[in-house]
Amino acid sequence: MTLHAPPPPADEAANSQRQRILLVTGVLGAGKTTALRALEDLGWETIDNFPIRLLERLLDRGEEAPKSGRELSENVAIGFDSRTRGFDPKAVVELVKRLSQREDLELTTLFLDCDGPELERRYNETRRRHHLAADMPVSAGIAAEREVMESLRRWADLVVNTTRFSANALQQAMREQFAPEAGPALTLTITSFGFAKGMPPVADFVFDMRFLDNPHWDKVLRPMTGKEAPIGEFIRRDPAFDEAFSRIRDLLLQLIPRFASQGKAYVHIAFGCTGGRHRSVFMAEQMGAALRASGFSPTILHRNLGSRAADLVERGAAQ
Structure with missing residues (x-):
């Protein structure tokens, strides 16, 4: 697992009052669904396959939640990938930059990566078609997706390579990295x-x-x-x-x-x-x-x- 963690905030007291938003993305087949399930078990509110262009609107509505009774949780994990309609990695980076300036948010981007041969093995095992492969081999779809996602990978705060991870190993890595200080008690x-x-x-x-x-x-x-x-x-x-x-x-x-x-x-x-x-x-x-x-x-x-x-x-x- 390779982690590129952001520097700790200067004001820990203020940081503890900020809503924690984790954006979970990466190449298809790298384990996004498994990671989100592990986060949900840790007490995070999770939203998968979210139209990321609507993130700002979702967070703004969360601010008004006490009036409507639909307040977002303190820790929210939002999953998205290259299948999202209108997906534009550069636009995502700009959105994240803008949201990172908000004093009420602690926003982190997690990118799940995986080596090509292992991704091919997983696709062959599940018999799923890569959405960018069409009539081409799955390796072509993987290569095309990697090129699309590269700018987002470079920008991500955390990069986890799941090539040698079983599902249980990935869940354990998520627990080690994202378990709240006072997580759900046994x-x-x-x-x-x-x-x-x-x-x-x-x-x-x-x-x-x-x-x-x-x-x-x-x-x-x-x-x-x-x-x-x-x-x-x-x-x-x-x-x-x-x-x-x-x-x-x-x-x-x-x-x-x-x-x-x-x-x-x-x-x-x-x-x-x-x-x-x-x-x-x-x-x-x-x-x-x-x-x-x-x-x-x-x-x-x-x-x-x-x-x-x-x-x-x-x-x-x-x-």
């Missing part, structure tokens, strides 16, 4: 459940707590749940608890940020025991507290905590 869910009621249908991590001593066999503790202090005290006395809890916590603290860096929006962690009322509930609560202390905001759900059959399940289980 949605973290911790669930307790009873194995006798079935596994959670979707979970990234499943931990089996049936190796711990079972409070069910204590008649005093049986009616309680893992959210009550006596159950917690009972489980903590198990010699295996402290080390197991520490290892699971450290594993999650290592892997959850990795999931976030790869663009995963949801992570589901499940703790199971036989009936889903004691050990799994206590572990879910304790792990939630540990992750909150480390800066995460997990949602905790107890799937079988109110199950009437839980006691019968525990009673019939061989521990």
